[in-house]
Amino acid sequence: EPEVTQTPSHQVTQMGQEVILRCVPISNHLYFYWYRQILGQKVEFLVSFYNNEISEKSEIFDDQFSVERPDGSNFTLKIRSTKLEDSAMYFCASSVPPGAANEKLFFGSGTQLSVL
Amino acid sequence: EDQVTQSPEALRLQEGESSSLNCSYTVSGLRGLFWYRQDPGKGPEFLFTLYSAGEEKEKERLKATLTKKESFLHITAPKPEDSATYLCAVQASFFGGYQKVTFGTGTKLQVIP
Numbered sequence: 001e002p003e004v005t006q007t008p009s010h011q012v013t014q015m016g017q018e019v020i021l022r023c024v025p026i027s028n029h030l031y032f033y034w035y036r037q038i039l040g041q042k043v044e045f046l047v048s049f050y051n052n053e054i055s056e057k058s059e060i061f062d063d064q065f066s067v068e069r070p071d072g073s074n075f076t077l078k079i080r081s082t083k084l085e086d087s088a089m090y091f092c093a094s095s096v097p098p099g100a101a102n103e104k105l106f107f108g109s110g111t112q113l114s115v116l
Numbered sequence: 117e118d119q120v121t122q123s124p125e126a127l128r129l130q131e132g133e134s135s136s137l138n139c140s141y142t143v144s145g146l147r148g149l150f151w152y153r154q155d156p157g158k159g160p161e162f163l164f165t166l167y168s169a170g171e172e173k174e175k176e177r178l179k180a181t182l183t184k185k186e187s188f189l190h191i192t193a194p195k196p197e198d199s200a201t202y203l204c205a206v207q208a209s210f211f212g213g214y215q216k217v218t219f220g221t222g223t224k225l226q227v228i229p
Binding site: 004041042043044045048056058089091093104105106107108109110112 | 150152157158159160161162165203205216217218219220221222
């Protein structure tokens with residue numbers, strides 16, 4: 001079965017540094033997402049992306065965050081100046097368009113971000 | 117704001133001991149209710165989508181049901197490999213574009229041989 005691939009699996013950074021998390025969504029999917037999960041807490045929506053623009057974002061997704069689809073296969077999440085509270089598991093997901101058959105979110109295995 | 121509450125937080129079963137997990141939700145017009153399985157250190161893995169009250173779906177030892185206020189995930193004769201955290205999530209109705217999926221905190225299931 002096709003899968004969403006995320007790299008790196010673990011990222012350690014110093015507070016204030018920039019990080020880029022990378023994802024390769026499933027090839028025929030058109031909608032892309034980032035979610036995060038702080039240890040012991042629920043999975044939280046960050047942003048959705050369609051047709052090369054953000055379609056929805058949460059209040060967590062402030063000016064420190066940005067997303068990009070730099071080519072036909074990669075989807076990235078950038079955090080410009082990391083804070084301690086950004087430490088979490090970040091999940092990329094992709095899906096077919098809403099309303100299409102077999103509509104569901106396919107998640108990657110995540111990037112564990114640790115901000116020191 | 118959409119809300120999802122799951123209970124119990126944790127459940128420990130003997131192998132073969134059937135039980136149910138509960139998901140209560142409030143949403144402004146339900147588009148879909150989802151069940152996912154999450155193993156430690158992994159991303160959520162899709163199990164079911166339910167769209168309307170009265171709908172039921174089954175997969176191996178799992179059966180999901182939906183009412184207007186809650187969903188149940190029934191586990192029949194569980195095996196140790198069913199041990200995982202089970203997540204419930206809802207998506208509100210929308211017109212065009214994308215409506216975010218809101219997750220509950222999950223039920224951590226442990227099945228003991």
